[in-house]
Amino acid sequence: MPSVNGENETRPVGVKAAKAATSKGKRSLVDEGKNLQQVLVLKQEVNKTKLLDSLLSRTEPLTELEVALKDKLITEMLSM
Template sequence: MVTEGRCYSHKIKNYYNSSVHSTGFFTRELGQCKQRWGRLNDLVCKFCGCYDLALRGQASGENENDVMKRALDFYFSDQGSKFTLEHAWRELRHDQKWCSLAKPKDLATPKRKTVVGDAEGEEEVTGARPPGIKAAKAAKKKKGVQEESKHTEIKSVLEMKDKLNKQKLLEKLLEKRDPLSEMEESLKLKLIEVE
């Protein structure tokens, strides 16, 4: 069983239940929090697609309100219901997952920049999203195969080096003019047998 402090979902549940907004209401369980996030994530993703479509079709002279109205119309025509999570979309839209790929026509910057603030300062994040789960697993698998091939390559180099060292030792024993000791003689016989 997962302890309360370790699981990210448990931290979210604890945060929600200790929130000022939830005082006076029943506390939510872990499954309820996960279920709510699943619904919210699904609907916000669908609206982001509609918003991107509206943003791509933004005409000259249209402002943010016009784009938003068109996005809400696209959502209604596509889903058959009104988009009721605009507050959640406004919170999430600048996160990497929901960052719009389309740029408004009045922005001249080549990449959208997101500023992430924390207690110590602000950090600027630009560029692409991190890889998804499947891409990360594939890269990890590929990395494992590459590491395995490097391991076998290193192993073969070490074996070759060991073989060369044994050959040099055998040559030194054979070149020696003085009579060999018992230990040197037995080592010489072993090295000859190996080859």
């Protein structure tokens, strides 16, 4: 930034860091997308595990639909 007497002033401390973070962020969008996809897959697996756990821990008899879901979840987890 030019000063009043024509000399260049140094930038504030955060300006260079902000510019670096912006350009870095643009380059890593693909990586962030891959990381997000991995997180979503892991969340799905956790949700399936919780669902299976709740089905297995029930004391009352399961409906036909619940039995089919339990069998499907068990099959999926064993094939991993």
